[in-house]
Amino acid sequence: MNFLKKLLGMAKTKKSPSDESYIVVTLNDKLMPIDRGEIYGDPLEEFLQAEGIGELTGGGTMQHASGEIEYCDLEICINTDSLNDRQIKMIIDKLESNGAPKGSVLTIEKTGEKWPFGQKEGLALYLDGENLEDDVYKNCDSNFVVEEIKRLISDKSELVRYWQGEKETGLYFYGDSFDVMYKSIAPFINEYPLCKGARIVKIA
Secondary structure, three states: OOEEEEEEEEOOOOOOOOOOOOEEEEEEOOOHHHHHHHHHHHHHHHHHHOOOEEEEEEEEEEEEEEOOOEEEEEEEEEEEOOHHHHHHHHHHHEEEEEEOOOOOEEEOOOOOOOOEEOOEEEEEEEOOOOOOHHHHHHOOOOHHHHHHHHHHOOOOOOOOOOOOOOHHHHHHHEEEHHHHHHHHHHHHHHHEEEEEOEEEEEEO
């Protein structure tokens, strides 16, 4: 069974009856709370205020029982009772411009209406943390794996998405195409000892 737990990275405001409309943005991005705020939350809050659309009122990060992040979300209060398509499109465009992956969803709480969105595709590399030779763990470095993959897929950002589990370590990368990323890193994955037996999964 898929047990999840919620990590709150932003205080939730108490909702009160009013003409305001709330929407929840579920981002298919494996980000910790601080990174979620920097990449999506802060830019979106600035955008909402500048456009007079509303304000960001909360956010959270959902985790599996293992501690691996499943997704993160943001709560937005819209300053109107009738949320229009133009406002929704503007919010989605802003999130996509900040890198929102495929599989993300905007939900209007009052009606339950859902708007799928996202453009980036995601690749997860799970390194075997227990079955390789001791010398491999001693002489190889997961930080080098991250740096080399980011170089190969032309990712110049400083952000590192990862999860340290009991039996494996997950490294997450996002780009325009999963297939292109996979082909770019395949030779390195096949040659570097620490990547022996690693799992590669499409996550967006």
